[in-house]
Amino acid sequence: MSRGKLPKWVDYGLLPVLNLAAAFFVAGLVVLLIGENPLEAVKILVWGSLGFGEGVGYTLFYATNFIFTGLAVAVAFHVGLFNIGGEGQAYIGGLGVGIACLALDRIVLWWVTFPVAVAGGAVFGAAWALVPAYLQAKRGSHIVITTIMFNFIASSLMVYLLVNVLQKPGSMQPETRNFEAGGQLPLIRDILPGLDLGQAPLNLAFILVLAACVFVWVLVWHSKLGFEIRTFGANQTAAIYAGISPVRIVIITMLISGGLAGLMAINEVMGSQTRLLLEFTAGYGFVGIAVALMGRAHPIGIILASILFGMLYQGGAELAFEKPAITRDMIVVIQGLVILFAGALEHVFRPYLERLFASAPHPAAQAT
Amino acid sequence: MIDFFFAIFAIVFNLSTLDAAVRLSTPLLLAALAGLFSERSSVFDTGLEGKMLAAAFAAGVVAGVTGSAWLGLGAGMLVSVALALVHGFASITHRGNQIVSGVAINFFAAGLTTLLG
DSSP states (O other): OOTTSSOHHIIIIIHHHHHHHHHHHHHHHHHHHHTSOHHHHHHHHHHHHHSSHHHHHHHHHHHHHHHHHHHHHHHHHHTTOOOOOHHHHHHHHHHHHHHHHHHHTTTSOHHHHHHHHHHHHHHHHHHHHHHHHHIIIIIOOOHHHHHHHHHHHHHHHHHHHHHHTSSOTTOOSSBOOOOOGGGOOOBHHHHOGGGOOTTOOOBTHHHHHHHHHHHHHHHHHSSHHHHHHHHHHHOHHHHHHTTOOHHHHHHHHHHHHHHHHHHHHIIIIIIIISSOBTTTTTTHHHHHHHHHHHTTTOHHHHHHHHHHHHHHHHHHHHHHHHOTTSOTHHHHHHHHHHIIIIIITTTSSHHHHHHHTTTSOOHHHHHO | OHHHHHHHHHHHSSHHHHHHHHHHHHHHHHHHHHHHHHHHTTOOOTTHHHHHHHHHHHHHHHHHHHOOHHHHHHHHHHHHHHHHHHHHIIIIISOOOHHHHHHHHHHHHHHHHHHHO
């Protein structure tokens, strides 16, 4: 790795911005190809996501989902694993949240249900990551393959449960009954009516996700476990020589990763939908990959990248409404381009920047 | 019980099942061969899905417009090879993460084919 040759602000500021600009440039070409004006599209997108209170509320609501799944992917990155199963882990996490809410919502107040639901989401999400983690640690089965397959298993399992077990009696819809007030998170628009959030379902899960960011920051950079995680991710042989158990560290990290992905369901199931339904994850688990890559697997970067993707989701909906030629699939294209430029092609601009900033004195430059 | 097995036997071993089996196994075989080739050069190709999707889209469009199945086949191969070049540029030339670049190709193809289609 050539990391450390560049000044920090270039490595963590300029380089991601350049990669992002390249991704959006290609996305702009795609918009041109469809026969629309890219600049006009950007104008509608930004206005739709940040131009008014309700738009901002929706942007932050989507961002909450992305921060959860982005943190999940990022934690796995630090141990050198690519957890592509955030989608399935969040889906099964929703089962834990849903069961907690269905069991408690008629008995107690929401703030009693809340910690139980958080535990349910985290435990169920972590459990869904346990089998791939075990197979990776003990048998060497590739975690990318197993987690992709577990997404499909989660999807089938939830269809079975929602159609046969959890379905509301007397209904044809494959979903549970609506949670009563005891199973609903308070919405920010009800707590702070002055913010003019319209119908945006931004809820208390936003506070929870900020707490999760602090948790990940402390865990990865300021704890013994985090040191082991990063050591194992940087050099497995050295980590094993230093006495770090590879099985233990892989399984623990994947459990934390799955738990964070499972917490996404707090925002969707308990906060917004107030019932468990099919496909509530809607691809948010996959966006987490793009978010984690763009945010350089750091909580602050992930928050910024998530807000950007929240803008794309909310603004993209407005864009699809204003310009029917640009459907919501444009978001998937942009997502793919961001993963390509910020993830796979992250080293393209590095040599040029290194040449540009080579004269800048930096202690690490002399060391290498 | 014997009747049951005969019934299963009759379903599995008849011409239309054979026909469907050959038809359905063709893409699997081709994808497996594709994966084998890139694996031999130690590139782990997670982007096969996206390459096949984009190629199918291009082949369908070109065959539909020109009315020639062969031109469609050629267009599909060209698009798939172009995506493979992107994959190679990212993961070989610039030593990017092979899995990440494959996933990116999957997303790009999934989005672009529905967007343009």
